[in-house]
Amino acid sequence: xxxxxxxxxxxxxxxxxxxxxxxxxxxxxxxxxxxxxxxxxxxxxxxxxxxxxxxxxxxxxxxxxxxxxxxxxxxxxxxxxxxxxxxxxxxxxxxxxxxxxxxxxxxxxxxxxxx
Amino acid sequence: xxxxxxxxxxxxxxxxxxxxxxxxxxxxxxxxxxxxxxxxxxxxxxxxxxxxxxxxxxxxxxxxxxxxxxxxxxxxxxxxxxxxxxxxxxxxxxxxxxxxxxxxxxxxxxxx
Numbered sequence: 001x002x003x004x005x006x007x008x009x010x011x012x013x014x015x016x017x018x019x020x021x022x023x024x025x026x027x028x029x030x031x032x033x034x035x036x037x038x039x040x041x042x043x044x045x046x047x048x049x050x051x052x053x054x055x056x057x058x059x060x061x062x063x064x065x066x067x068x069x070x071x072x073x074x075x076x077x078x079x080x081x082x083x084x085x086x087x088x089x090x091x092x093x094x095x096x097x098x099x100x101x102x103x104x105x106x107x108x109x110x111x112x113x114x115x
Numbered sequence: 116x117x118x119x120x121x122x123x124x125x126x127x128x129x130x131x132x133x134x135x136x137x138x139x140x141x142x143x144x145x146x147x148x149x150x151x152x153x154x155x156x157x158x159x160x161x162x163x164x165x166x167x168x169x170x171x172x173x174x175x176x177x178x179x180x181x182x183x184x185x186x187x188x189x190x191x192x193x194x195x196x197x198x199x200x201x202x203x204x205x206x207x208x209x210x211x212x213x214x215x216x217x218x219x220x221x222x223x224x225x226x227x
Contacts, residue, residue, distance in 0.1 A: 004158070042119065042204070042217030043159075058214070090158050103149075104215065106158030 023091030138205030
């Protein structure tokens with residue numbers, strides 16, 4: 001039972017390049033989330049998917065797109081990377097998403113540097 | 116505005132000593148409060164969760180307290196170990212708002 005997995009672990013991009021961050025969970029959770037973590041700040045929600053087939057914007061969605069490929073997988077795409085998107089990206093999942101404050105399980109993170 | 120503030124930003128203690136981390140929040144209406152532990156290079160892992168009616172919750176050497184009147188929480192670590200070196204993040208949920216509000220965390224270093 002791997003929990004939440006993310007690929008890649010590290011990535012360096014040049015400004016303007018695109019890339020997709022992959023996330024998968026094997027806990028049969030309905031809800032999945034993408035966060036970014038910057039120094040001195042709390043995690044901020046980029047996008048989330050309450051259930052398969054639905055996606056919604058979070059606090060900081062600009063410059064990102066997401067795809068809920070199936071119940072297991074939720075990807076985050078940067079179409080044209082900018083230095084401001086240098087961050088650590090975390091994917092998380094939770095069982096239902098409808099219960100306020102239910103436990104979210106986090107992946108190990110992807111460290112992205114945009115030059 | 117819903118906010119969570121933690122103090123101190125960082126803390127260094129010697130192995131075997133106790134420490135207390137603080138969390139103040141302005142989230143309303145309050146639903147629950149969690150403490151997460153985040154090891155370097157890893158994702159956060161939930162340590163404790165407390166609802167409005169709970170004022171203490173323990174998980175081994177970790178004890179969290181909640182004062183809903185003053186909107187403050189603390190995480191007390193007893194007899195610290197080197198493996199306690201991590202960031203500790205306070206996370207609050209608001210009723211009717213299905214998202215988490217994260218504090219910036221306290222970075223704890225336990226030295227031998």
